[in-house]
Amino acid sequence: MSKPLALVVRAPGTNRDGDAAFALELAGAEARRVLINEVFADPKLLREARMLVIPGGFSFADALGAGRLFALEIVTRLRDELTTFVEAGKPVIGICNGFQVLVRTGLLPGDGLTVALGGNRIDGKPDGQFICDWVRLQPVSQKCIWTTTLTADVECPIAHGEGRFVCDPDTMATLVADDQIAFRYATPNPNGSMADVAGICDSTGLVLGLMPHPEDHVLPRQHPQYLRHHRGGLGRAMLEAGVNHAKDI
């Protein structure tokens, strides 16, 4: 079977597209990095792809709040194409800035619900202070195609200033009831997210957004305790789940 094409879309300021592309190739996809302008000019690119990836970074400098401009570009110029993409059963993942983008487009959590990712709020530190550290993620959702097959926690870095998951209590209840909580932090909550939420999916389970960077833990040696003989917890497993799903479309 040929490798499914994963489209890694970058806007000005996207900077983890290379990490995502490398990780996806390891996970069995053919990763193609394209500029958002190329997709606008030729939406056929989306039709050929079987997975859409919005990687991390600071799209448009995150100048007016993380992901806002990139989301506005997508909503303004690509909304229908994207809806068609998901309706065709193709998986979508937004990592870090990509998560912020998907939330601001309304694609996550979907169904008219709204959530937000605010500035990190950690005791004793100014709001929105960037933090780079490692976390362990507990996969929760049995509906999300990215998490259902995971048998162990995922360990990977975080690197963000606006990762605090926020929503109203009703929305949280809906997300929990509908099994849309994809990941929770299993190590101490690094950013003040409600209910330790690190990532959510839409109601179809195809669209995943998460703040941490599983694409930066795809080789054992990338783990900080590699020289202490730590193995396992690869973020690659999660990406493989997405790629395997894309293969079968």
Add this chain to the structure above:
Amino acid sequence: MADVDAATSRRHRLTLRSHGSDTFPDTTATTITIVGALDQDDLGRLGAVLVDPLLEVGSWDAPVGAGQLDIGLIPGVTDTAAAQVVHAADLLGVAITHASVGRLIDLDAAPDDAEIRGRWANAVIERWSLGATVEPGFAADSIVEAHTERIELPDDDVALAQLGTARGLALDLAELHVIRQHFAAIGRLPTDAELETLAQTWSEHCAHKSFRADVVLEASVGAEGNEGGDTAEPLLARLRRSTTEIAAPFVVSAFDGNAGIVRFGPDRTYALKCETHNHPSAIEPFGGANTGVGGVIRDIIGAHHRAIACTNILCFGPADTPDAELPKGVLSPRRIIDGVVAGVADYGNKIGLPTVAGGVLYDPAYVSNPLVFAGCIGVAPADRPALTGPHPGDRVVVFGGRTGRDGIRGATFSSMEMDATTGDVAGASVQIGDPIVEKLVSDLLLDGWDLYTAITDCGAGGLSSAIGELADGIGADVELTEVPLKYAGLAPWEIWLSEAQERMVVAVAPSQLDALIDLAALHGVEISDLGSFTGDRRLVVRFEGEPVIDLDTTFLHDGRPRRRLVATMPTPERGLAAVPPCADPDATLLALLAHPNIASKADIVRRYDHEILGATVIRPLTGVRNDAPADGVVLVDPRDTDGIAIGIGVNPWYGLHDPEHMAWAVVDEAIRNVVVTGADPSAIALMDNFSWGNPTRATTFGELVAAVDGCVAAAHAYGAPFVSGKDSLNNEYLTADGTRRAIPPTLVITAVAPVRDVALTVTPDLKRPGNPVVLLGRTLAEFGGSHLMMLSGDHTVSAAVPAPDAGASARYHALHTAIRNGWVDAAHDCSEGGLAVALAEMCIGGRIGMAIDGLADVHPDATVALFSESSGRIVCEVAMESLDEFLALFAADGAATVIGHVADSPVLCFAEVFERHVDDLVAAFNTSGAKGRS
């Protein structure tokens, strides 16, 4: 300007306030001012994008209250957020003509002007209004007509010197004489643009006049028949010569172009560069540090390499310095620390490079002159297209950011001493960076790196230095009206000199120009064709066709008279083996661990993304809880098995006593920091960065000469060549009462070496109970400038600083063999605080203890054994099965001492001296507010 004023009635202002937490109510709101013929529907749609109700509250056209301080940017300062507001409005079909983003601060009590400047705003880039709306900083076109002046150069020397001062040329009289003679000889007056170009090109910052000066040893001056004194080789020439003599096969290019280039392994080269950005960071900490990082990354791009990592060393005044002790015009260290760290983090995080290695030093001497060293490393395949140009006929192409009146005269500004007026008069020298634009430029240059024949960045001196350097020996003819401007009305010399950020200049063969223009369009990068390289060795710069500069490139680059600087050599007290009193070694160890220079820097390190690119395999923080300091960092691209280690050495306190031995010690420290990770000691490349005081003072220059002596001697001893360097001089501050504040001699050495196999690398954290602990190297009573001396009250008390250890190089090679054989489970260098601190840090990393029973074998005096900072020492945790083989490697050195073993319990025990629970060590180490993960 006129249309903005007329549009006041069409102005709208959105005040955006985030929902604060109970403990931290939000007292700073963001303001967005826009101009346009907008109706309520437009405002509603714009508001829906700009305000996220879950996070913030937005209100249109709210008045500024009496207790509020309204702050906006000065027109012309880079306002990236405003550009995105315009972009958003454009996508929504809402027509706005101007945007400006500012902030609004709620205050409890009305501050006076000094308090506003000291705490809330920075007059260098901002203006404000208390209790009323500040005029937004719309970038407006200037109505000043662009013109070029011809400058009369007076025959009278006093008047000539005055002209130089008045124009901020930072040239000495001998240099002004040469310029006057040159224009007299060609029979015309210089233009303002020509004079400014010469001043920038001949500035200390660009020309490194002191490093290129003839060295006159003071002892030889005035002897009979030798009134002028003996001249010795210029410092830069000595460093270069040492590299030539070492003849390391891996050096591709040293002290040439934008960066040093080395080749590790057959298939790739690395570009290395480290810059200083001290003066700008002193007056606008965020922007100064921010553009310092941006500038050094551009150096790597300009060396035709892909940037892969950033480094930084920061020197600050103590964070607890009372405001009352600050000289007039000096910002509080707390503000400088916050701003500099935020500036470094902002640029590296946004452009997408890991900020990996570094250090933070605190000393009262840095209160008025903080130092910011920013480094960058790049990689390229060895078979990348060669740059052979520029060739006559090649086009002169500039791209990236637009040019404005920002950053005018930065090179000359940074070559002068500072005083209380510096912040006000040098405002235009400092800018805010735009890392997103630089990322686009970098991506474009990498995608199209076969499309140009030469490349350089626009740094200090702007186009004048970039095009001037490329045109050296070939000549160029360019038209300034082709340069894209942020706003109209710049004088020709301002366009030519502006240091507006994120711009690169390339030489392009005419046949490739269209391809490069198409690629730039795809990447969304603005590009302009300014003219051509000519071959006539003249630099001709035109404005609307008329030459405003017509200079012989030979005169521009080689016409500067060589300086002669007198050096009074320091006389260090090398025999003084003084041992500071230490009644309570237990309390001393805890105090050292809590000392700001030694304590955890996690609070700063974690604000930098050190994970991006997935290559950082040994991080700046290490151990079971990721909270213990590493020595060097190791980067290995995920696609490869081998990579590089980066280590840094710096110790200004030794420099106060003995600059020569200081230099040797910091070269040794940088090298040790890479060797302990498992990097190859036979292929180490070095970079130097000197931050010094005024070199025209003979004692200061003598200290610089002594430091270069130490660098050269150490480079030879370790076979490690210098490939790149940078000096920042005149780091002095003249206070209002005439007191001169100079920094201690500060030399930062960066070592880079290849790591051949990521699986055979080593970290400092203890691994396995029962493993023997071995100290390599010899320990002497060397407390000059030591941290124990500092704790005792005065580190300026004379004492011998750590002396060079001739056995160190062979020792490091033996250690490398041991690491390659897999015999070493942990290794850590001994530096500030000595052996005791090194052992404590290893315990913190492993969260396990050590039983040290061989202290007397280290030195009979326990204070010396525990806290002396002798060079060349490494603590190793050796795999217990391999101890005999390990020790055999060091038999010839005679300096391997088994001092104890890794314990079963979490207690660091020095037999018959004291013991401490590792939890106490962790607590002391984390006192500066920096906490590891629990």
